[in-house]
């Protein structure tokens with residue numbers, strides 16, 4: 446695609462307007478369609494077999510293929526009755542910001558341009574939102590998996606000494622702690638950092654799925670007695686299975702007393718700090734040495750947009766910065782404006798994620814986002830109450846925030862795990878609603894996470910009505 450001539454510009458402009466209009470139609474009508482539909486075999490085959498193109502072809506044909514074969518078969522998280530995993534709903538404003546970011550095609554690894562200042566601004570805003578010092582260091586990344594990884598690497602280097610960058614972690618005997626309920630990406634961060642998953646000690650939780658601090662103290666003492674070197678404790682604000690949060694304030698005290706780095710995984714839950722009703726449950730999060738969270742979940746920014754914050758700005762740079770001749774920093778010209786974001790994590794080239802984050806924070810405001818959080822939690826409470834009133838349903842965990850774990854429990858059904866798993870697949874394939882599943886205490890449960898700003902009480906009612914109709918049908922058939 447060389448430069449376009451005027452006639453080609455007219456053509457692409459007209460097509461672009463149509464594409465944009467059709468996407469607005471698609472987003473504004475999203476609730477009228479199915480949440481999800483299984484991708485047809487023919488579509489799967491098409492993409493599995495499409496040959497590598499040798500000659501280019503006009504955009505119109507490529508777009509037609511997208512409209513027919515891709516757009517109808519996306520995961521469905523924009524839909525108000527998507528309740529699986531923890532997915533944000535996105536916004537039309539976010540789409541526009543992302544389009545303009547691509548139009549600028551800025552590379553935010555570093556250098557002297559204002560897109561970098563926009564990212565510095567949203568990092569400063571994030572620090573303020575979560576009670577960190579305004580000079581905290583931070584980086585926009587793909588998601589909390591990457592943010593947790595960067596935090597674990599930063600913590601290990603801050604605690605064991607920068608020499609491990611040259612010598613590796615072998616023989617350091619570093620160990621860290623997270624509750625059994627911590628997200629799998631924390632163990633993967635230990636794995637990728639070369640610490641090994643065995644070095645992440647899993648602390649038992651209490652009946653409310655919060656880390657048991659007396660168990661943590663005992664594990665720390667046992668590990669120290671064996672000559673191991675505890676360096677980090679990871680608390681979670683909003684666990685992925687049930688939405689519970691660890692006792693963060695007490696964890697901060699313990700980390701301070703024990704000389705540990707205190708990291709918080711607040712992937713979705715950190716945003717609850719913006720709701721005056723829910724903020725008290727996260728007290729202590731602002732004392733963390735580092736925080737991982739996502740803008741693409743509760744903040745409704747289109748995928749992908751996660752963030753890591755590090756309280757002491759020198760320590761994040763100390764963990765990642767390199768000096769490379771071809772990346773030298775200058776006092777003026779395009780190579781000025783240090784520090785550069787490429788010094789704060791593994792990526793050199795980085796896109797302009799900050800633009801869509803700016804648009805979302807400015808568009809909702811922190812109060813608006815706090816209201817989104819509070820509304821989602823109200824909808825979750827409504828769901829929990831209906832479950833409580835329905836004899837064939839059982840609530841399986843306390844509802845701390847926006848996640849409801851329950852299951853169908855009917856007399857005569859012998860294998861409840863299978864029944865509930867099948868019902869969730871039925872529901873997903875019906876297109877009416879899409880919760881997912883998890884396991885609690887060995888039992889398979891249905892899990893509904895309310896993360897989308899479009900979801901209302903009516904949506905969870907429709908989901909439950911559809912579920913109960915499916916139960917009826919299965920029991921009549923069996």
Ligand SMILES: *Cc1c(COP(=O)(O)O)cnc(C)c1O
Pocket residue numbers: 531587588589590591628630681683684685710711712713739751
């Ligand atoms: C979603 C989630 C993650 C992983 O975040 P990604 O953005 O998917 O990488 C980590 N921890 C918790 C608690 C989560 O909910």
